[in-house]
């Protein structure tokens with residue numbers, strides 16, 4: 187079967203493409219900038235093709251979805267470097283997801299798995315990740331479109347709203363378009379911060395690194411004077427997220443489900459101490475952000491319930507923080523040699 191992966195240049199998508207090919211599917215990837223295709227075609231020489239989609243929110247996706255059985259939707263802006271949150275985050279995320287769903291429905295695609303986020307689950311009004319609480323697939327970020335379009339909001343808040351509002355729009359569309367006797371399933375995967383090996387060719391400089399990988403790189407880039415605030419101390423390894431996507435295709439366990447994915451919790455201070463400074467990377471000592479600058483955590487760290495992933499997808503094991511961090515740092519040091 188042919189699987190369409192949207193946004194194949196992305197950090198997550200690289201792992202999703204590799205896992206989907208490995209599972210025996212053919213993959214077509216949408217790409218904004220056609221000049222980036224050849225590197226990907228070289229990387230995945232078999233059963234892989236690309237198609238240029240300049241803007242997932244407005245393009246006609248008829249050709250892109252032709253002959254496709256399943257869609258794995260990852261393309262969505264994840265950047266805090268913005269001037270207008272509504273135009274640069276909310277609209278592309280919401281309209282992109284709806285555009286993909288409409289094209290899927292028109293083509294008779296059977297299943298669309300959407301990359302949502304813990305950002306669509308967490309409740310910042312109740313403490314967000316800093317509370318003695320286990321979030322589940324029943325929890326929703328309460329932010330409305332109106333609240334997310336007020337002036338001068340922090341970009342991270344608007345990004346979180348873009349994930350919530352696009353996921354909400356997806357479920358609404360699914361509900362309105364799931365007719366009896368027609369197979370058309372929607373699933374969402376909801377990981378918190380995704381870390382793990384950054385394999386994307388498009389990271390040609392520190393500035394072009396994806397947002398989550400850049401969060402790790404900043405710890406040893408030598409540029410930070412103080413340990414950053416711990417904003418979202420929950421993670422899932424990118425390889426586990428990719429696994430969940432493939433399992434959502436191979437089984438019906440995630441059909442019409444939200445699937446939280448949780449690898450564990452961490453603090454930046456522990457990250458620096460446990461891995462880079464004291465144990466495995468003493469050579470990075472001089473580049474590491476000074477440890478004494480760490481602030482205490484603002485509260486207990488919330489948890490995220492993996493029951494759906496375990497029971498419905500059979501995803502029982504999650505890569506632990508030390509392994510994720512270690513592999514992330516290795517990949518970033520390898521990328522850095524090319525910069």
Ligand code: NDP
Pocket residue numbers: 192193194195196197198199217218219239240241242243260261262263264278282301302303304349377378379380381388396397398399
């Ligand atoms: P990247 O920035 O690496 O990937 C984003 C991808 O989306 C890129 O391929 C980008 O294309 C594409 N894209 C962005 N806007 C558009 C648009 N308007 N039209 C077409 N393509 C677009 O980030 P990630 O891989 O981390 O993110 C992938 C998905 O995972 C996103 O949906 C994100 O919200 C979600 N997510 C990420 C988490 C993380 O910690 N990384 C956590 C939870 C969810 P181009 O390369 O051309 O810019």
